[in-house]
Amino acid sequence: MVNLFVSENVEMFSEAVMGTVEKTITQNQPGRVKCLGSYWPARFYHSNCDVIVFPDDFVQVVGRQGKLLSI
Template identity: 45%
Template sequence: MQKFRCDAPKMFSKPQPGVVEEKITSDEPGRVKYKTTYWPAMLFRDDSMTLAPGQEVAVVGRQGITLLVRPL
């Protein structure tokens, strides 16, 4: 039986700009536009907040193919 392996987050040395395309909440990941491409994204810290489409965010890292974001 193979165990599920959760990739450790890889933090960027400098936050990069992104824009929310699909709502992101503390309970649900969403999607952001980052460097001309759309990526799955989730909040970096488990804050009780909602990031709305069109909102600018800081992309601070990634976990697997999911970007880690925080509000600006």
């Protein structure tokens, strides 16, 4: 199984940026976030995060790995 939630090589932002969830994000499933005027794939930075965020929820984006944002 491929681990989509590797926190290595994540470029951390100096300050968190607010985003709005467009597609539900769970511990095992990345979703989508609107942030900085654009839509991005997103996942939890910590793989053991036992939370679900739903569309229209606000999240703090803390970094990115390529085009994948970390919340």
